Amino acid sequence: AQTVTQSQPEMSVQEAETVTLSCTYDTSENNYYLFWYKQPPSRQMILVIRQEAYKQQNATENRFSVNFQKAAKSFSLKISDSQLGDTAMYFCAFMKHGSGGSNYKLTFGKGTLLTVNP
Amino acid sequence: NAGVMQNPRHLVRRRGQEARLRCSPMKGHSHVYWYRQLPEEGLKFMVYLQKENIIDESGMPKERFSAEFPKEGPSILRIQQVVRGDSAAYFCASSPPGTQYFGPGTRLTVL
Numbered sequence: 260a261q262t263v264t265q266s267q268p269e270m271s272v273q274e275a276e277t278v279t280l281s282c283t284y285d286t287s288e289n290n291y292y293l294f295w296y297k298q299p300p301s302r303q304m305i306l307v308i309r310q311e312a313y314k315q316q317n318a319t320e321n322r323f324s325v326n327f328q329k330a331a332k333s334f335s336l337k338i339s340d341s342q343l344g345d346t347a348m349y350f351c352a353f354m355k356h357g358s359g360g361s362n363y364k365l366t367f368g369k370g371t372l373l374t375v376n377p
Numbered sequence: 378n379a380g381v382m383q384n385p386r387h388l389v390r391r392r393g394q395e396a397r398l399r400c401s402p403m404k405g406h407s408h409v410y411w412y413r414q415l416p417e418e419g420l421k422f423m424v425y426l427q428k429e430n431i432i433d434e435s436g437m438p439k440e441r442f443s444a445e446f447p448k449e450g451p452s453i454l455r456i457q458q459v460v461r462g463d464s465a466a467y468f469c470a471s472s473p474p475g476t477q478y479f480g481p482g483t484r485l486t487v488l
Contacts, residue, residue, distance in 0.1 A: 303480035304420070304468060311475070327410070337471055350419055362408050362472050364433060367419040 261286045261353045267370035271358065272341045273376050280327075280336045280371050282351030289355035293327065293334045294365070298348040307349070340371070341375045348372050381471045381480035382451075389486045396456040398483045400469030408472040411444060414482075415465045426452055445482045459487045 262285045272278035284293070295307040310318045310327050316327050322342075326335045338345055348370045355363040382401040390396050392432040402409050407428050411418040418465040422436040426446035437444065441459075456463055464487045 294476070296479075302403075302466060302484070303481050304470075306476065306478060309476055313379040348422055354475075357474070362425070362474060362477075364410060365412070365420070365434070365470070365477055366422070370421045 261288070261302065261349050261355070261366045263349055263353050263366055263368040264265075264355075265349075265371050267371045268369070269372045269374070271376055272338075274341055274343060275343055277337060277339045278341055278344070278373065280338075280349050280373065282334045282336070282368060284332050284351070284353050286332070286353065286355075288355050292354045293325075294352040294357060295323070295325070295334075295336045296350045296352060297347045298350065298370070299344075301360075304350075304363040309335065338373075343375050343377060346373060346375045381469060381478055383467075383469050383480035383483050385483060386481060387484050387486070389399075389488060390459045390485040391427060391488050392460055393458050396459050396463070396485055396487070398454040398456075398467050398469075399451040400454070400471075400480060401451040402455060402469075403473035403478060406471040408453050409446055410472060410477060411454050412450075412468045412470065413465050420468060423454070459485075461487045 264283045291312045293310045298304045306369045308320045322339045324337045350370045351368040352365045411423040414420045424437045424444045425433040441457045443455045463474050466482045466484050467479045468482045
């Protein structure tokens with residue numbers, strides 16, 4: 260079974276600054292995906308960024324980037340130039356990689372509440 | 378291109394009533410997942426369905442909960458004889474290979 264741990268229940272950052280959210284996971288799988296989802300006050304779950312474990316290059320989406328350390332089983336999210344709209348709960352999630360296009364469930368961490376202050 | 382749709386967005390039931398939650402995946406997707414989010418917690422997997430098949434129901438409570446994804450129409454999560462502990466947000470996700478996109482959720486309140 261996989262586990263995902265987010266050790267920071269809450270964080271805050273000043274607008275325009277950079278913040279890093281931590282995530283570690285435990286798995287015996289070699290091929291998998293890792294995700295960061297954002298849940299703003301609207302409660303919608305929004306996919307922020309996705310990383311394929313077999314790719315060494317860290318994923319980047321505009322102001323969002325990850326630091327993926329496979330050996331350490333670490334997957335942190337860096338948000339640059341923080342904006343007020345980034346205020347949300349952020350969830351790290353793991354999904355096993357299926358063969359032949361098969362899919363598997365997501366396993367989530369407990370989340371980190373990020374507040375961006377003006 | 379419509380995203381994942383869920384209805385109703387809010388549902389209020391009295392203890393002992395039935396709750397039916399609906400999910401229509403994104404066009405072209407035939408995999409649906411249901412997750413439950415209790416207050417102040419992360420999402421927990423309940424069930425994974427493909428059209429007319431339950432693939433993984435390892436997260437589903439053994440009693441009162443059932444799910445289906447018929448050949449035509451949306452996926453349905455059904456909760457019979459609801460109790461206060463069923464109050465939660467229920468999310469549906471639609472899945473191409475290697476990722477999942479979520480609907481807006483249904484917030485169930487049991488009085």
